[in-house]
Structure formats: structure tokens, C-alpha cells
Amino acid sequence: MSTAKAIQQLQTEWITPENFRPYGQVISASKDGKFFDAEDAQLNLQNGTPRFYIMRLYKKGRKFNKITRHVQCTQCLGSLEGKDWLIAVAPPNNETEQPALEDIAAFRIPGNCFIKLEIGTWHAGPYFEHEFVDFYNLELSDTNVVDHFTHSFLESHQIEFEMV
Numbered sequence: 001m002s003t004a005k006a007i008q009q010l011q012t013e014w015i016t017p018e019n020f021r022p023y024g025q026v027i028s029a030s031k032d033g034k035f036f037d038a039e040d041a042q043l044n045l046q047n048g049t050p051r052f053y054i055m056r057l058y059k060k061g062r063k064f065n066k067i068t069r070h071v072q073c074t075q076c077l078g079s080l081e082g083k084d085w086l087i088a089v090a091p092p093n094n095e096t097e098q099p100a101l102e103d104i105a106a107f108r109i110p111g112n113c114f115i116k117l118e119i120g121t122w123h124a125g126p127y128f129e130h131e132f133v134d135f136y137n138l139e140l141s142d143t144n145v146v147d148h149f150t151h152s153f154l155e156s157h158q159i160e161f162e163m164v
Helices: 152-158
Strands: 005-010 012-014 023-026 049-060 064-067 075-079 081-088 105-111 113-117 124-125 130-139 150-151 159-163
Touching: 075 081, 075 105, 075 124, 081 130, 081 159, 105 113, 105 124, 150 152, 152 159
Parallel strands: 005 159, 012 105
Antiparallel strands: 023 113, 049 130, 064 124, 064 150, 075 113, 075 130, 081 105, 081 124
């Protein structure tokens, strides 16, 4: 017997440093020679060996039913080749095992910047409608093994989200 699921639409908005602040940072190009400041990615990679790599994802679409967080490090994501993409996020909260539905926000990220997720920020994505997108990813070498906490909305609320 299968449980019926509902589709809940999330309105996406273009990301800005201001509207993304509760979840992390938006990092854009700066002039060469600029000194390090608060506009640069404020990283926390001290709990392991940093891993910087390019991951190729195929046909991700706009729907998700799981959301993940990492509580040991920040994570940076950005697309190559100028391709825009989507991500859903909820603010960090280590006091609960799942984000509140009303806290989930969706953003469209242009291909000329990257994001840094704060430690503990819930995230679903990257998502996109391109055939494939290559993303650079900066996290710890074992993030997806020892620091990967996922919540299923299908199990808890019988819902799936669609970013529109």
C-alpha cells in the first residue's frame, strides 16, 4: 500500500547577499589584489581534510523530497560554464532533526557566483534543467560519509517540493 504524496510549490527568487544571509554567503568576483574581508567566503574546514572537486550532475529537474545538512564544516558550491541553478535551504538549527516547512526557501543562483553554506544549513540541490552541469564543491574529504544528515519529507509529511 503506497501513501499518497502532495506536491508543494516553492517560489524561487534570485539570490542576493542579503536574502541568502540566514543560510550562508554569496561570493562574487572581486578585483585581484583585494585584501581578505567579510565579503570573502568565511570557511570552516578545520574538522578534517578539505576536498575541492568538480562534480558532474545530470538532469536534476526542480523536485526534491529530501534535505541534508552538514554540521562539521561549511560547504561551497558553484557551477561552471555560467549555468544557473537552483537550491532549497533552511536555516541551521542543531536543536531539531528536521527543518520547519515554513522555513524552507528556494533560490536561483546565476553561473557567475558561488555560495557558501553555513555549518548546519539544510540544503536540497543543486537542481537545474540543463542536460548536465559541472559544479565545483568544497567540503571535507569525508563529509558525505560521516557528516551527512538527511531528512525525508516523504516519510515525515508525505510531500515533495517543486521549485518554481
